[in-house]
Amino acid sequence: MVRGAVQSSYDNAEIVLRVADIAFIALVLHGSLWLVGQSTTDMAFFLTTTALLYFQLGARFWNLYGSWQLLPLHEEARQLVIVWFAVLSALLATGFALHVTSDYSRLSLGLWALAVPACMLGLRAYLRHRVERNARRGVDIRILAFVGANRTAERIARHFQSRLWSGLRVAGVYDDRAVKRLNLQSLSLVGNIDGLVRDAREGKVDFVFITLPICAEHRIDQIVRELADATASVFLVPDAYIFERNHANWREVAGHPIISVYDSPFFGVNGLLKRIEDVVLSSLILLLISPLLLAIAAAVRLTSPGPALFKQRRYGLNGQVVEVWKFRSMTVAENGDSVVQATRGDRRVTPLGAFLRRTSLDELPQFFNVLQGRMSIVGPRPHAVAHNEQYRALIHGYMLRHKVKPGITGWAQINGWRGETDSVDKMERRVEYDMHYIRNWSLVMDLRIIAATAFKGFRGQNAY
Known part of the structure; x- marks a missing residue:
């Protein structure tokens, strides 16, 4: 080597x-x-x-x-x-x-x-x-070592082990605990902390990632001081759980680095790109579907008494209440403190409404909500205010899905989690997919979701 x-x-x-x-x-x-x-x-x-x-x-x-x-x-x-x-x-x-x-x-x-x-x-x-x-060939590589065996070290080690083009080879982990106390999977125990300092001073280690928990600040400080007598590059890696909660990233305030644990991915350039995407695509879509909108509106008025559009209060960005537009698909327009979800064979659903709900055509007027800035084309689906108040008390982190604008379609919907949520488990799965979208958002991901919705429609057997 x-x-x-x-x-x-x-x-x-x-x-x-x-x-x-x-x-x-x-x-x-x-x-x-x-x-x-x-x-x-x-x-x-x-x-x-x-x-x-x-x-x-x-x-x-x-x-x-x-x-x-x-x-x-x-x-x-x-x-x-x-x-x-x-x-x-x-x-x-x-x-x-x-x-x-x-x-x-x-x-x-x-x-x-x-x-x-x-x-x-x-x-x-x-x-x-x-x-x-x-x-x-074992040529031109740099050696990476970890301090502290935990999930963070394992995850980063797997990352570099599958990416030889990074030019890094993972030597293993240094930890003062006995190997039988460690749950090692991708990493091997190289030695204790004193051994790390010795190897670093001898030039056997190029990068050191300290993945000890934040509560071990005194031990971290001691290790950093001892590594100052070597030429290895040293990095402090925060606990993995911080980054698993939401779209966490580094910021700086008054010269001090901070980590955003709960935040929206749509700030700065990302927010501008997201808004441009919404305005351009929703305008084009509305131009294309305008004859269909008129035909559905006329059909709704002719087949059952009541208005063509149904407006319901939903939670939008940052939990602010917004009005979401849909084609009316029921004989009632529930919008109060108690809203009963539609179920299979629900008598409130009109014959035309059943078709509109099954094909998601009742959602088309929401492209006007997108132009208004109340919604986005892609994002977590908005729930009725009454349902939000019910589930926020049952599901930890439920309201974090409102760190972004609600969407017409979303990652949860194209993966089959739409329609009736008659159990907390179903809603938890939907929220899990919504949070995955927020953590991993990109324009490419949005386009993938839009394409999947256009060509495959929403997948799921719970839309009534």
Whole structure:
């Protein structure tokens, strides 16, 4: 096993990527202009420098270079595409503002816009392949050790053991407890804490992840002080339970790092992207389904007495009460402190209403709620206020699903958890899926849920 050479290749990878990305943006632009027979004028130089400026700002904002060996390639590709799309959008806005878009060949710009991210992704894939190949040969790797055998250490160890392209090899865990007292699965016991300090001083360990519980702060402080006499990089890893509760992430207040345990994923850029997604998609969908909306509204009015639309009070973002619109599917319009869920063979459901509920067509007016900003296309389904008050007292963390806007469709619904919830267990399963969505949200996940809803519909046998 050879470890010395990794110091330069590992640490210089970020520099290589930064320089290569700059070269790709500049050279590919001039190459595309040459291919279409357009001369590289001062306007091309202006476009290059502006693109480089925007790209560096976007890369810094999205931390493009800070995690290239921590994220899977598809996640890094997603980050890169987002940054490049933001750059192109900013360039387009700048071009229109300065009235210079006609100075460039559309063909050359199209080639440039497609070729640059392809080159960047190709380089990143090659770097990962090279690191993984060397790691399999035992060359150019770094050694990672853990302090404290627990779930956190096991989880991180499994993460790196399945990702050879990270260039890290897990040596094991150092713990003062006897091995028979440890429940080790992915990790092996290397030695005690004194052994770790000795190995770190001898250069046998490159990274140390301290995964001891926060209550062991005095022991952690002692270990950190002793490791100051070594060159290993030391990281403190908070208890896993903190990050399992919700969309936890690091913040900084007055120069002190803090962890958000219960928070919404839709702040800053994520919130803006989510709102753009909702406005654009709901507008397009409403244009497409407007004839269907009119036909259903007329059918509801003609087949049973009462209004076409039914408005019910539901809890929205941050537990605020909002009015949610649906096509009326019952002979009653319950909206008070006691709301009885529909059951199989419910006499309150009209014949047309049964069809609308079974096919989820009664939910279509909620796209207007999305445009109003009360709902989102994808999110936890809103429940009647009476049901919320009932289940918040029975299910721990139930109200955390209201850290985001309620949705027309959601992760729980496409996985079969919709319709009647006649037991606490069923509602707990729905809430579990809702929390999974909140913790793991991404635009790609939203599009997957929308596509599954459009092509497969809601899955479940409990919708009456």
